Amino acid sequence: MFNLVKHWFWYDWMVFLIRIAFFFSILVTVGYVSEFLTIPFWLTLLWGIIAFSAPWFCLQLHYRCYLIAELVITGGYCLYLASLFPDSYLVFLAPAFMIASNSAQKSYWWSGPITIILIPYLLANLTHQESTLSMILNFGLIYTVGFAFHLLVVNHRQNGIIRDQYAVLEQYISQMEQMTLIEERNRLSKDLHDTMGHAFISIIMGLETLRSEVTATDGEQKVEALLQVTRNSLEEVRHYLHQVDSPQDRSTLIQSLQKLVDDFQKFSKVKVRIRTFGEAYAVSKQAKMTLYRCLQESLTNAVRHGQASEIEIKLQYEEKQIRLEVQDNGLGTENLQAGFGVNAMKERAANLQGQVNLYAKPGEGTLVTCYLPRIVEFQEGTVQLLLVDDQPYIRDSLRIILEREQDFEIAGLAQDGDAAITMCEQMRPHVVLMDLNMPGKNGAEATKQIKMKWPEIRVLILTTFQETDKAVEALRNGADGYLLKSTEPQELFETIRLVHRGVKMIAPDITNVLIDNYDLPPYAVAPAEKPNEYGLTPREIEILECLSKGLRYKSIAAKLYLSDGTVRNYASTIYAKLGVSNREEALQKAYGSRQ
Template sequence: MFNLVKQWFWYDWLVLLFRICFSTSFMVTMCYLSEDFTIPFWIAFVWGVLSFSVPWFCLQLHYKYYLIAEILLSGGLCLYLAALFPESYVTFLPITFMIASNSAQKSYRWSAPITVILIPIMLSRLSQQMDAVSMILNIGLVYTLGFAFHLLVVNHKQSGIIKDQNAVLEQYISQVERMTLLEERDRLSKDLHDTVGHSYTSIIMGLETLRSEVNTPDGEQKIDALLKLTRNGLDDVRRYLHHVGSSQDSLTLIQSLQKLVDDFQTFSKVKIRLRTFGEAYTVSKQAQMTLYRCLQESITNAVRHGRASEIVISLHYEEKLIRLDVQDNGLGAADLTAGFGLNALKERASNLQGRVYFYSKPGEGTLVTCSLPRLEEIREETVRILLVDDQPYIRDSLRIILEKEPDFEIIGLAKNGEHAVSFCEQDQPHVVLMDLNMPGMDGAETTKIIKQKWPGVRVLILTTFQEADMAVEALQNGADGYLLKSTEPQELFEGIRLVHRGVKMITPAITNVLIDHYEMQPASEAQTEQINEYGLTPRELEILECLSKGMRYKSIAAKLYLSDGTVRNYASTIYAKLGVRNREEAVEKAFGTTE
């Protein structure tokens, strides 16, 4: 009851004051007119107390309960008084005003006939002070005034609701714009880092490999000029990435949620409490963004649709998951249907192997729960790497790229095979990143010596050459993997980790060369037809087959030794070639005719 009173507006207090004044004057008049306190007096007195209190309490529950109680108790009291004091029929006029002012929705269809017609006819017969028509007109006029006051109150409430909703929507739009901008800047920063930045590095490494093939002074000068231009471009990209990254929101999860709550409360009259349970730990940006969106969508819906006045937010840091609960005291719904925002939220959580649940019941508000698994960064064993290449800038470029990975440690840079063997004698590395074409002892021979002396050392060939004979020789000499220098950095990182774990890693480009070299069995006719029809490459068909099995991008990336972003790019290319929009349409179009 106290919570309801706290939500009253000025007109609610005005109606209560009017009711108190009317009831007080009624009691005083009764005491003044009664010469002695007879039984009829006490009946009217008790009846008056009930007619004041009972309808008012019923009004706090539901307006229909109030109308029934007011008509029966207050209307009956007026009829009783009219039988005792004929002039007391005027006491029904204030009651008529209150009945009309609380006839919400379509209740006036039955409250008006009873109040304006039935009761006045009965009063005219009991009091005999005024004919029924005149009494109906007078009471009807008061009922009209009361209903006009009701419309004024409704209009004021609707204006307040619209104003609050507009404020909430403006705040929501502002938050959406801000978060969308942050997401886009983060995506752009990553794309530039993974594409343009690494492309410049690959170009620089490629230009360095051409030095041995250019024997003229003009050629050397042109390569130096191209290298200078490329390095300047790479520096510009790095500066831009730093500028973009510096504007990212560096707040922790709790701080970002608290800021959202504070901003929301400044635009609305809703009381919001944020509580945390458990020891806080670091979560990924994707998880933080998902929880932020969940809270944003939940509190907005609670105010817009649930008309909530209080929201309790609980953030639980658990051992295996992190959970966000948003409970409001709004209207609730028996059948809560998820709109676009909630469906998008479910998809976000699903991409992180999380879940979003909704519970709502009329009169009990709505509970939204978003739970995400605790995806801690797995700190792998530090991989000690030896870089072997006769080109200094390639060694330096590889060192710069690899040192960005927290689990990689560059223990040395060797310029030829003899230098590499000497390094292995002093401090055996976990993985040797070996170039093939080097003066003196080449990569294949160096690999053979290292594997004979130190079988536990993994050797990963990294070269610009993809001739089958060189690849076969290196693999026969014990190489644990074979990659090209044109390999994307993320694939190079994963290749080093896989080789360190004992997995044989051979780039698909080399595999295709070996297959062609040894004239292995060609692809099936059905696959050839699909390639000819849609223009899909073997790698794209391989990814499409994984998609048809319901595998996620991360699972496909792990199976094919690719990065998550590379698989997503492949999927986008496949959808574009097939002219479809999603996984299901792609599988149906590509395999529907063959299944």
């Protein structure tokens, strides 16, 4: 009862005071006619108490229940008193006002005639009033005043709803602007990283390979100057990317959702409670953005369409998935129609191999559930890397490019094979990037000792030239892969991750040479697709297969554990190699050449 009363507005208190005044008028009337009562006094008083309270309780259930109770119980009581005391017909003025103020929709068609015509006619006959029309006009006037009061209340409630909805929409628009800026920052950051950052690294690596070919002093100085300019430019790009990152990106999922809930409660009168279950773990930016938008849309819909007053949020960290549940106590609906916002939520989740489910039932509110798989990107923890190269600039360049990947950590830098073996004993890295030509112990010898002592350590040969003899020696000594330093950065990233998972990888452009000219042990050479006539790499062929299935760039990125910008770069390279300008032409040309 207290919870009901504390939500009353001024018009609720006004009607309640009118009802109290009506009850006291009944007590006064009963006192006047007590000696003429045809039923016991206590029964008459009990009838009056029921006439005061029963219709009011019925009003909390439904307005039709109230109207029936008011007309039958209160109307009958007023007729009984009027039959004993003619002037007591005035007692029915208060119920007539309340009947009009609480009628709604089509109930006016029957509550109005009963209140204005039928009951006044019966009162006139019981009180022997000469002017029945005058009594009808009086009750009609009171009913009209009650109807005007009802319109005033409806208008006030609608204005309140509009104000609340406007506040929620303002908050929603503000958050949309913030999220749009965040998404644009992420897109710009990825594009700069996948284009300018990789371009600078490629230039640095290319200039380093030219260093050994430049013999003149002037040439060395020019190469050094170009390297310095390129490194400075790369540092500027990295500094700019750091500035582009927003505080939202650095906050955890729980912090982001809690801030959204706090902001939402400031602008609305809805009580929101958020609870977390399970041990929290890091999620990708895409997953965090999807869950954030899902909660944002659910909160807005709960207020705008469901008229909810309470919302409960559950965030569950499970072993294989993360689940967000948003339950409101709104109106609910029998036939739930998915609008633009709901479809957008489902599309975002589908891009991450997740799903959004909605359940609604009249009187039970709406339940929105968003499921996302825990591993939407390849994450096996941090990959510890040891970089082995006798050229300091090569080591620094590799360190710069590899540190940009969140799952890579540079455990150490070594200048030769002996230093590499010592650091492997101290650090036990996951993957060693090994150069072949180094003074002292070369890469092939160092690889042999490392694999003999620590077979769990992966060794990826990363060298400048296609030195097949040394490549064979390294592979016979247990190397897990062989790449050229001229390999594109994204290919290098993917190869390191695959080697870390135990896959044997050899650069496709030297695989055929090794197979044709050397008798290698079975473990040394990984199965590789024969390069087609357009020179597509295995990864490019894999992306082309995804494009043929109609997948979007975001879906391909999530499936192959790449960023959107990386997939776009691959697509551009594929189009360039095929000599086409769009997906349709690429598929037609590539698949046409296979038939």
